[in-house]
Amino acid sequence: MLAFSLAEARDALRTRKISAVELTDAYLRAIEALNPQLNAYVLPTPDLARAQARAADAALARNEAGPLTGIPLAIKDLFCTKGVRTTAASRILEPFVPPYESTVTANLLRDGAVFLGKANMDEFAMGSSNMTSAFGPVTNPWTRRGDNRPLVPGGSSGGSAASVAARMALGATATDTGGSIRQPASFCGLVGIKPTYGRCSRWGVVAFASSLDQAGPLARTVRDAAILLGSMAGYDPKDATSADVPVPDFAAACARGVKGLRIGIPREYFSDGMPEEISAIWRQGQQWLREAGATVVDVSLPHTKYALATYYIVAPAEASSNLARYDGVRFGLRRDGADLTELYENTRAEGFGDEVKRRVLIGTYVLSAGYYDAYYLKAQKVRALILSDFTSVFREVDALLTPTAPSAAFGQGEKMDDPVTMYLNDVFTVPANMSGIPGLSVPAGLDAQGLPLGLQVLGKPFDEETVFAVAGAIEQAAGFSAVPTIRADA
Ligand code: GLN
Numbered sequence: 001m002l003a004f005s006l007a008e009a010r011d012a013l014r015t016r017k018i019s020a021v022e023l024t025d026a027y028l029r030a031i032e033a034l035n036p037q038l039n040a041y042v043l044p045t046p047d048l049a050r051a052q053a054r055a056a057d058a059a060l061a062r063n064e065a066g067p068l069t070g071i072p073l074a075i076k077d078l079f080c081t082k083g084v085r086t087t088a089a090s091r092i093l094e095p096f097v098p099p100y101e102s103t104v105t106a107n108l109l110r111d112g113a114v115f116l117g118k119a120n121m122d123e124f125a126m127g128s129s130n131m132t133s134a135f136g137p138v139t140n141p142w143t144r145r146g147d148n149r150p151l152v153p154g155g156s157s158g159g160s161a162a163s164v165a166a167r168m169a170l171g172a173t174a175t176d177t178g179g180s181i182r183q184p185a186s187f188c189g190l191v192g193i194k195p196t197y198g199r200c201s202r203w204g205v206v207a208f209a210s211s212l213d214q215a216g217p218l219a220r221t222v223r224d225a226a227i228l229l230g231s232m233a234g235y236d237p238k239d240a241t242s243a244d245v246p247v248p249d250f251a252a253a254c255a256r257g258v259k260g261l262r263i264g265i266p267r268e269y270f271s272d273g274m275p276e277e278i279s280a281i282w283r284q285g286q287q288w289l290r291e292a293g294a295t296v297v298d299v300s301l302p303h304t305k306y307a308l309a310t311y312y313i314v315a316p317a318e319a320s321s322n323l324a325r326y327d328g329v330r331f332g333l334r335r336d337g338a339d340l341t342e343l344y345e346n347t348r349a350e351g352f353g354d355e356v357k358r359r360v361l362i363g364t365y366v367l368s369a370g371y372y373d374a375y376y377l378k379a380q381k382v383r384a385l386i387l388s389d390f391t392s393v394f395r396e397v398d399a400l401l402t403p404t405a406p407s408a409a410f411g412q413g414e415k416m417d418d419p420v421t422m423y424l425n426d427v428f429t430v431p432a433n434m435s436g437i438p439g440l441s442v443p444a445g446l447d448a449q450g451l452p453l454g455l456q457v458l459g460k461p462f463d464e465e466t467v468f469a470v471a472g473a474i475e476q477a478a479g480f481s482a483v484p485t486i487r488a489d490a
Contacts, residue, residue, distance in 0.1 A: 001026045002167040002489040006071055006224035007251075009170055013060060013070045020056035020070030024049050024114050027072045030168045030488030031116060034141075038486065040153075040162040042077055042135045043085055044117035052114040059112060068231055069112030074169035076160045077118040078125055079105045079215075080204040084115075088206040089133040090123045092351025093332045102204025103236045104173060104215045111231040116169055120159030123353045124323065125180055125208045128425035130158030131416060132355040140188060140409050141166035141484035145450035148485075151409040154184030154425075160218050161188040167488040171219040171228050175205060177212045178311050179405075179429025182441035185218055186404035186454030189443045189482060191225040191471065192218045196461045197436035198243035200229075201236030209318035210241075212311075212433040222442060222471045226250035229464065245462055253465035254472040259293035263470065264397035268304040269428060271406070277447045278403045285401055285444055285455045288477035289470065299397060301389040304431055306382045311430040312423055313366050313379035319356075320363025326351060358419065387435040390458075399470045400458040402428050404441040408451035428456060438464045442471040443480040452482065 001009075001018060012018045028046050035041050049072065056070035080086050080098035087093045101109070109115075122132040129152040130138040140153040141162055153162040157174035161184035164172050174181040176194035185192030193216045200215040207213060217228035230250050236242040265286060270279065286296045328334040328347030335346035352360070366375035393400070405425055415421045432439035438461070441454035455474060459467035483490075 005221050006170045020053040024053035024072050027116055034166055034168055038139045038162050039136055040138050040159040041117040042120045049114050049116050056112055066112035072114045072116050072170050074119040074160055074163040074172040075115050076121055076157055076174050078175050078206045088124050089121045091134045092326045096332050103201035104232045108231050122156035123356050125156040126355050126359055127155040128422055130155040132353055137412050138162045141486040142451055143485045150412045152412055154187035156180040157184045164190055164218050165484050166486055174218045175215050177208050178433050179426045181216045182429050183405045185441040187409040189452030190218050191222050191442050193225050193440040195464055196438045198241055199233045201239040201242045203236055203238040207322040209315040222475045223251055223254045226254050226468050248465055250468055253468040256469035258289055258470055258473045261294045262397040263289050263294045263296050264299035264393050264400045266299050266301045268301050269402045281444050281453050282403050292473045299393045303385045303389050307386055307431040307434055308427050310379045310382045313375050316359040316363035317367050317376050320360045383434050390435045394460045398466050402456045404454035404456040408447045432458055437461055438467050440467050440471050442474050444478050446482055
């Protein structure tokens, strides 16, 4: 049962080959068996899941099934869930139980989904390895051939990715501010899409950097990701940046093919230090698309080289402002002091981890009176140039193909000495956040050590359909069927 894709499970539920309770129980057993080892969930919610599964079976019996009725999902602990503790993997929110449901998770519940629990992540979604979680690291279910040292699942949506890869969830919600859906997808052999900014409501999603944050799904196939995004997306009057545009049938787009499409290869993404395995898989992807009938052309995005530096000004600036609300007064952790200032200091010193403190310091610095023009304002100008690069290449091509990440999954504890080494993980993913365009990672193959490598497809704003079509073609050509070492159906 755990081997079903989401689309297959949905068919099996509708034809009554399996019941929603059976499917949910199988996943709950998987969580019980593997979570102590992988730490993918910070809070499994078995009672809630069983109640939702029973309701799903009742809906199925009445022939009133929605698009996700009975489908068990993991929910990144950045999404507020009514009556269920939501922490953003931070100690500062540890006692917080939201009295409301985020719009994205409410949309999933409307469509019949079952929630298995809250997934681990980097604290406040800041990180690329899941090492910054207050609940400890997540272990990637994949290991190098002949080497069982634990690897990171990527971040910040590491728990979401590990749970889907290890068959502890059929799909998961995730968020992506600079790559946090796509990089874990690449590290765990999954499909993950960050849709266009505004496609999914941010209401009820704990804010990191509001002009960059977008929700999206992690899944085992392109079609599964398309089905999930179809439920998550949609206009929401409660989020002023939510786009009032129709949600197309993403799943139908997956099998469209790429005949006649023009695919751009941005030459600036080819960095000198790029490992041969990454450039080889990238060339392979171009070849697959040519064979499937696309025209592959060389394009230039000249401001790409500034994207990472600009991101690490804009994202911390917005984070420092968003995180000012954790003051110990209104909600979450409170550590009293002699006066109000001491209360703030004690609460924030104890509640925030090192990476979050680093971001607050950088953000406050670049926004401070003497440095605002030199850093923040300059970064905003460069951001406009990054967007205009994309706008001009999308006059010539329908989509772009790049690697998702500069490496495969690395070991737990690696890249921890110097924060900049960790930030370099995001070099290929941040441009999509800076410009708001959709980006998807699809598994393309394995490296020499048997670890998955993903390719990234970037598309025009609100043209996720073409992104899914290109990813579908790559998925078909790649025939990626490798499975992780640690998984519930092993
Ligand atoms: N790794 C990036 C960061 O730490 C991106 C995180 C994200 O997308 N949430 O900022």
